[in-house]
Amino acid sequence: MKIIKSKQALSLKRTVESGTDEQQRVVEEILQGVKERKDEALLDYTERFDGVRLSRLIVTGEELDQAYDTFDPELRDILEEAARNITSFHEEQKRQSWFKTTPDGSVLGQKIQPIESVGVYVPGGTAAYPSSVFMNVIPAKVAGVKRIVMVSPPNENGDLPDGVLVAAKIAGVTEIYKVGGAQGIGALAYGTETIEPVDKITGPGNIYVALAKRAVYGDVDIDMIAGPSEIVVLADDTAVASEVAADLLSQAEHDTRACSILVTTSEKLAFRVQEEVESQLTRLPRESIARKAIRDHGAIYVVTSIEEGVDVIDELAPEHLEVMTEDAFSVAMKVRNAGAIFIGRYSSEPVGDYFAGPNHVLPTNGTARFSSPLNVDDFVKKSSIIQYSEKALKDHYQKIAAFARLEGLEAHARAVESRFREDGE
Amino acid sequence: MKIIKSKQALSLKRTVESGTDEQQRVVEEILQGVKERKDEALLDYTERFDGVRLSRLIVTGEELDQAYDTFDPELRDILEEAARNITSFHEEQKRQSWFKTTPDGSVLGQKIQPIESVGVYVPGGTAAYPSSVFMNVIPAKVAGVKRIVMVSPPNENGDLPDGVLVAAKIAGVTEIYKVGGAQGIGALAYGTETIEPVDKITGPGNIYVALAKRAVYGDVDIDMIAGPSEIVVLADDTAVASEVAADLLSQAEHDTRACSILVTTSEKLAFRVQEEVESQLTRLPRESIARKAIRDHGAIYVVTSIEEGVDVIDELAPEHLEVMTEDAFSVAMKVRNAGAIFIGRYSSEPVGDYFAGPNHVLPTNGTARFSSPLNVDDFVKKSSIIQYSEKALKDHYQKIAAFARLEGLEAHARAVESRFREDGE
Known part of the structure; x- marks a missing residue:
């Protein structure tokens, strides 16, 4: 992990994948196919891309119950506790409609109502992400969205991962369909015989999913298109190098394009973190991904004061910020631009990924200057009232x-x- | 204005102008020019497109004071009263950062802060729109945005309309520059020697402005790209035909693509409104625009009950809805999808365009299903706090x-x- 001398070398702005012309063409063709041939198209594309010919798209109540009943009870308890924490944090965000009356008898206000129906995309592939189900579904549920539809690509046996199904059941998803990729997005946006269309689509996915979301935007709402993960740690000499390094690596293992930056007033810490990162890297199962991320997008920058550090943070506007300094809460309160701020030694970033309650869907690429974590407001709409x-x-x-x-x-x-x-x- | 028999003929979804390849190319060239040659490019493009070679871009305090001091005092009072109403309505939307503590000593919360700087685009051309200045600037001001930069194209004498300057002064714009079109957007997004870049750009504009906003999105945030204006009136036989017609025409005069629809339980009202629209049209200064809008996008649809009417409204999800029925407030409360709801006979739509307080920047094209009027939330960002x-x-x-x-x-x-x-x- 390199120690750099100029903050000009620091930037979280990376090119967002925009897709090749060929990928664009494929997505357009798939969306058109879904519009025209509906369910039949979904079954065909699922056979082509996921290698399984399904007899039905919907996940039945029995399938869901079975996944739930046979799941490791200890893990299930953890998932349920996490879901309660996430629900509780998002409940605090709920807002009521309000009205004010004037002496002349007029009424002005905002009527705040949930969006009617939301579709949540859950990626398939090797790893299952129950946390992603929670972070997208629970804010919608708390907002009062009645219909929450989940789509996700099946494996070769025509199944979805148990962890994802269990999370969906806990979070209160109302319908689940085994369909992924651009065809899954098309189904949510345009509807088919089986799947009623929704008003908004959220959730991460690969480049085909991202392109499809962009293409249907306007017909339905979408959430942001997220970039690779980012972590910036602001630390002084009170921080523990091994812990800083472990947290930097927790983001680096996500993606070779993930970004891990340490900003510190302590040259000693800088060197110790550099060593620790190297030593911990060699013991990681996802070493090759993390090593490439650290090499290409990792940096340590030594500042002369915490104030200068805060200025650097505000320019970076990171997705995740950890503050490990003396009087960390006060330092954190000076920060203007960051998606989520983890304060003090015991607020390791994965605490927020899984468990504490705040959302892990966060603004990337420096957009924390003007964007917010996914939240309940994203699942309501306001109408002005004028009488x-x-x-x-x-x-x-x-x-x-x-x-x-x-x-x-x-x-x-x-x-x-x-x-x-x-x-x- | 045609009376239609099937609700299938009713739709507010119209193609959003996406610009020709040539327009796209021009916009890219202009944005590139602004990036490279900065102020010089702004002055050149202003000469080319607005017909004036400016010696400086900024509007000075003296220019602003002069516009204010020489403005019709009665109109100025009206503008100031409107600004107070708009401020007061938006103040109600302000939210505080919040924290909760847990028995184990943890702190979780949301830190809510204003976006640092906002740019507001104000279109030039024949009509000046002080109301547009208010509706974009005041929510930002109320949110606590420190730097609010207005850009607008100058006329051939190098001036901005007095009404716009007076509105800018009343609303508390902090900097004003005489630059419009794609170059104005480029300046706000990338910055020049004179103009510091901003974090978010709002405000309406022509197709070049819209294309430029789309192109810079990601580097900065933007508001929605609005479609043509829409009004839907839901009325029973208690409504007054001449008033319904006048309100339908108030939107039709905006744009030949504007949409005016009456949904009514009263066949008698339907015929009377049809007559009234025809008769009032002939007396309008903007008759040709309004006539084309009514012909192409106007419709009267007779329903069998108010409940059916509400269902039609929810499918349309109009920008502006007027409810002129018995027990209008209760009817309005059943509506799920509408940008702004005007209730009762005395809530003619222009009340909301100018004066009452709610924002007139509203979701169009059926997007009220998931979008909201411009509001204070659009000018803040939230950071999750985890300690x-x-x-x-x-x-x-x-x-x-x-x-x-x-x-x-x-x-x-x-x-x-x-x-x-x-x-x-």
């Missing part, structure tokens, strides 16, 4: 008409005036 | 490690375990 009383309109319609005419919009002026025309109707 | 205590991590790290291993992420497990290694450091 003007007769008195209110009478008192103000001439002003409104004058304002409209200032903008050259005569029909707007006449609309408010129409209520008080002398000649009546 | 686990030693006890909390000690109690839970084995569960977290087990969860991580279920997902095949060993380095995640080791990160939480590293705090309790027997061998210490």
Whole structure:
């Protein structure tokens, strides 16, 4: 892990994969296929890409119960405890509709309602990610979304991983279908005989899934297209090198494009972390991925003060920030741009990935300057409420008409005036 | 205005202008020009597109004061009253950071902070839109955004309209530059010698502005790309035909692609509104625009009950909904999908465009199913806060490690375990 001398070398902005023309073409063809041939297309693409001809797409209640009943009870308890924590944290985010009344009898407000239906994409492949099910489904559930549809590609036996099914049952998914890739996204956006379309699609996926989400955006809403994972640790000489290194590596093992950066006031810590990273790397099962990530996107930057460190953080706007300094809470409160802030020695980043409660779907690529973790607000919509009383309109319609005419919009002026025309109707 | 028999003929989904290849090429060239030649490029493009060679881009305090001091005092008072109403409505939306503590001494929460800097695009052309300045700037101001930069194309004399300048001063814009089009967006996104870049860009514009906003998205955040205006009126026989017609026309005058729909339980009202629209149309200064909009995108649909009417509304998910029925408030509360709901006879739609307080930047094209009016939340970002205590991590790290291993992420497990290694450091 290199120690760098200039902060100009530090950046989290990496090119977001935009897909090749060929990938783009494939996705368009698949989406068109789903629009035209619906279920039949889903079954065909699943056979082609996942290697299994399904007799039905839906996961039945029995399949779900069986996965749940046969799952390691200890692990199941852990999943349930995590789900409770995540639910509890997101409950705090719920907002009520509100109204205010004015002395002239008018009512103004915001009606806040859940989105009607949400689709959650869960990637397939070797590893199953129950945590991803929780982090996408639970905020929607807490928001009050009635219909939460999960789609995920089946394995060659036509099954979904037990861990994912168990998480779906715990989180309260209402329908599960065995369909992945661009065809899964197409089904959620356009609907088929079996799958009713949804209003919003969230969840991570490969490049085909990302391209499909982008293509259906507008017909439905989507969440952000996330980039590779990032961790920045801000530390002084009170931090423990082995722990800093372990946390940096926890993100590096995700992806060769993952980014791990240490910003520190302590040159001694810098060198010790450098050694620790090297030594811990050799013992990791995913060593080759993590090693490449650390080599290409890892850096240690020594600053002269914590204040300078905070400035560097704000410029980076990292997805995950750990603050391991003296008076860490106060330091953390000075930070303006970060998706999630882990404070103190005992807030190792995986605490937030799995268990504590806050969401692990976070802004990447420096977008924490203007974006937020996935949250309950992402699953509601607001409608403005305007009920003007007769008195209110009478008192103000001439002003409104004058304002409209200032903008050259005569029909707007006449609309408010129409209520008080002398000649009546 | 045609009376239609099937709700299948009703739709607010229209193709969003995506721009020609040529327009796309022009926008890319302009953005590249701004990146490379900065201020010089802005001055060149302004000369080319707006017909004026400026000596400086910034609007000075003196220019602003002069516009304000020489503005019609009565109109200025109206603008100030409108700004107060808009501020007051948006103040209600403000949210505080929050924390909760657990018995084991951990702290979890959301830190909610304003985005640092926002750019607001204000279109030029014949009409000036002070209301657009208010609706974009005030929510940002209320959110606590420190730097609010306005850009707008100058006229041939190198000036911006007084109404826009006065609105900018009232709303509290912190910097104003005379630059429009794709070059204005490029300046806000990338910065020049004169203009510091911003974190988010909002505000409407022509196709070049829309394409430029889409191109810079990711480097900065943007608001939605709005479609043409829409109004749907839900009315029974208690509604006054001339007023319904006037409100339908108030949106039709915006744009030949604007959409005006009446959904009513009263066949009598349907015919009377049809007559009234025709008769009021002939007296409108923007008759030709409104007539084309009504012809191409206007419709009256007769339903058998208010409940059926509400279902039609929810499928349409209109930008503006007016409810003019008996017990209008209760009917409005049943609606799930609408950007802004105007309730009762005295809540003519322009009340919300200019004066009442709620935002007039609203979801179009049926996106009210999942999108909201522009609001204070659009100008803040949230950071998750996680401070686990030693006890909390000690109690839970084995569960977290087990969860991580279920997902095949060993380095995640080791990160939480590293705090309790027997061998210490």
